[in-house]
Amino acid sequence: MAGVFYLVDFSGRLVDPFLINLYAVVHFGLLGALVALPVALFARFVGDRDAAPRTTSRVLTGVAVVLALSVYYVVARRPTLLLEPGTLLPIVVALAAAVVWAMRGRSGDRGIDARRQALVVVACLVGPVLWAQARPVLVDTPAPADVPLERNTAVPTKRVLLLGWDAATWDVVDPLLREGRLPTLAKLIEGGVRATVDSEPQQVQPFEDSSSAGTRTPAIFETIATGKTPLMHGIWDFLSKPFWGTSQALPFRVGGSWLGTPVPTTSDMARAERVWHMVDRAGLDSLVVGWWNTWPVRRGLANGVLVSDRAKEEIPDTMLPAEAVDVADICAETRADADRAVEGLVPALDPNLHTLDPLKDDLRRTFRNDYQDDLCHYLLAAELADERDPEFIATYVSLIDIVQHKFWRYFEPDAFGDVDPSDAKELGHAIAASYDFADDLLAKLLEVLGRDTTVVLVSDHGAGAWAFEGMAGALKDVFQTVHPEYSGNHRLNGIFVMNGPGIPSGIEIDAVKHVDIVPTVLALLGLPLAEDLPGRVLEEAFEAPELLAPAVQRIRTYQTAESEGSLIPTASAVDAEVEDKLRALGYIQ
Numbered sequence: 001m002a003g004v005f006y007l008v009d010f011s012g013r014l015v016d017p018f019l020i021n022l023y024a025v026v027h028f029g030l031l032g033a034l035v036a037l038p039v040a041l042f043a044r045f046v047g048d049r050d051a052a053p054r055t056t057s058r059v060l061t062g063v064a065v066v067l068a069l070s071v072y073y074v075v076a077r078r079p080t081l082l083l084e085p086g087t088l089l090p091i092v093v094a095l096a097a098a099v100v101w102a103m104r105g106r107s108g109d110r111g112i113d114a115r116r117q118a119l120v121v122v123a124c125l126v127g128p129v130l131w132a133q134a135r136p137v138l139v140d141t142p143a144p145a146d147v148p149l150e151r152n153t154a155v156p157t158k159r160v161l162l163l164g165w166d167a168a169t170w171d172v173v174d175p176l177l178r179e180g181r182l183p184t185l186a187k188l189i190e191g192g193v194r195a196t197v198d199s200e201p202q203q204v205q206p207f208e209d210s211s212s213a214g215t216r217t218p219a220i221f222e223t224i225a226t227g228k229t230p231l232m233h234g235i236w237d238f239l240s241k242p243f244w245g246t247s248q249a250l251p252f253r254v255g256g257s258w259l260g261t262p263v264p265t266t267s268d269m270a271r272a273e274r275v276w277h278m279v280d281r282a283g284l285d286s287l288v289v290g291w292w293n294t295w296p297v298r299r300g301l302a303n304g305v306l307v308s309d310r311a312k313e314e315i316p317d318t319m320l321p322a323e324a325v326d327v328a329d330i331c332a333e334t335r336a337d338a339d340r341a342v343e344g345l346v347p348a349l350d351p352n353l354h355t356l357d358p359l360k361d362d363l364r365r366t367f368r369n370d371y372q373d374d375l376c377h378y379l380l381a382a383e384l385a386d387e388r389d390p391e392f393i394a395t396y397v398s399l400i401d402i403v404q405h406k407f408w409r410y411f412e413p414d415a416f417g418d419v420d421p422s423d424a425k426e427l428g429h430a431i432a433a434s435y436d437f438a439d440d441l442l443a444k445l446l447e448v449l450g451r452d453t454t455v456v457l458v459s460d461h462g463a464g465a466w467a468f469e470g471m472a473g474a475l476k477d478v479f480q481t482v483h484p485e486y487s488g489n490h491r492l493n494g495i496f497v498m499n500g501p502g503i504p505s506g507i508e509i510d511a512v513k514h515v516d517i518v519p520t521v522l523a524l525l526g527l528p529l530a531e532d533l534p535g536r537v538l539e540e541a542f543e544a545p546e547l548l549a550p551a552v553q554r555i556r557t558y559q560t561a562e563s564e565g566s567l568i569p570t571a572s573a574v575d576a577e578v579e580d581k582l583r584a585l586g587y588i589q
């Protein structure tokens with residue numbers, strides 16, 4: 001049912017919503033039956049034979065009520081989302097009315113009217129599908145943008161580097177800055193603007209104290225790239241769930257492998273224009289390397305290069321133009337460099353040793369693999385940037401998040417109480433080393449791009465000790481059994497730093513939202529905003545915000561037919577490897 005309530009925003013084969021809803025009825029109906037059966041047997045046992053069917057019916061109706069509330073919670077966690085024009089409010093109201101009607105029963109009768117129960121089922125199965133077909137007629141949706149873009153030449157920006165540091169947090173950055181580390185980031189902060197990013201929990205993550213604190217990296221980095229919320233851009237989770245017999249997939253996991261096997265979410269499921277396509281439409285040369293969920297690359301850039309996050313893999317559609325850069329040649333030495341980094345930065349995890357216990361061996365692989373990926377992405381970005389001199393660059397660093405998940409117990413041993421002091425001494429600096437690495441890559445990339453580059457550095461969320469508070473506390477033993485190496489947890493406080501021409505020096509602004517990044521980048525480049533972007537330009541981060549006035553004039557939308565995604569993920573030969581990596585991080589079981 002939750003799947004159908006989400007699918008109402010998509011067009012597709014009618015059979016898919018019907019089948020997905022039918023699977024949901026089977027899945028949750030079995031759970032409801034497990035509740036109703038013992039209640040009915042108990043009623044029969046105490047002697048009231050008429051009470052059994054009546055109680056069963058009432059319990060099943062109660063299950064329907066719970067499902068309706070669950071749909072509301074999962075799909076639109078915050079009430080304001082349901083109040084947006086054209087979302088799920090009509091369906092929720094209709095379903096709630098049908099459930100209440102069924103619960104009333106027939107006046108003076110001992111049972112529940114079976115016809116009313118049937119109408120609830122019909123409403124659950126048919127209502128969302130009919131709404132999906134009627135919505136394009138009833139709701140005013142933006143037409144594809146077809147107006148020419150005029151740049152505001154008053155802004156002093158020459159180029160913009162949009163850089164994502166996964167899980168970077170001031171809780172780690174500020175102590176390192178006080179120690180005199182992270183010199184590149186320190187210069188950016190001293191000569192620019194800093195802020196805390198308020199990361200919003202995702203609607204499909206009900207336990208805020210779970211392994212990702214309600215935040216999902218793919219959803220947030222899609223928001224950073226599009227300026228839109230998951231409800232608008234369609235990316236919610238690491239995995240999607242195609243049920244048996246359906247071509248479309250739910251954009252999040254539900255029910256594990258029951259009634260279908262989850263598969264990795266892919267870029268062709270996104271349904272919002274990404275900022276590099278907005279910039280490309282204005283004729284600016286762009287470069288995108290290693291950004292989250294950019295595979296497969298089916299839509300290239302007329303004035304740039306797009307290298308996906310799976311560029312190293314020997315699979316199709318990893319970049320456009322397809323021969324833009326020789327990935328294998330440029331990244332050939334990254335494995336050796338990563339091995340040396342593991343040995344030099346974290347000596348206790350010498351990759352040449354084979355006598356480590358399984359936990360430490362897992363830590364070694366984690367550090368090495370993502371160090372290698374990030375180094376490869378940097379080398380590709382540097383090579384292409386030196387060749388093309390782009391006006392917009394977007395790239396991403398993953399190591400910080402990977403290391404905080406696995407090494408936090410050694411970074412903050414007092415939060416756990418069971419950490420061997422010798423391990424804390426040997427491994428406690430791994431998190432700081434990951435920040436040093438990211439800072440060094442940034443310095444090298446800025447050497448290639450030049451000092452006139454405006455840097456917009458943002459993280460998707462923060463990080464901290466996984467303390468198993470709240471509802472997740474009851475699951476502590478289960479989580480630690482499945483992932484004994486897991487100790488770091490997402491927090492909702494990310495970082496934001498902006499530095500460049502026209503940006504004031506050394507100030508801190510109020511907390512920003514991820515939806516504000518795209519409008520601010522557009523303003524930096526002198527491009528108009530769009531009416532369907534919910535964020536704002538961070539005008540307080542500009543020395544002369546009056547120069548932005550032409551840029552804040554809005555066009556209707558940047559959306560085109562090419563940016564409308566489907567709900568059909570693309571399979572690849574490395575899907576199993578992707579899932580293994582997510583499983584090692586605790587994101588999937």
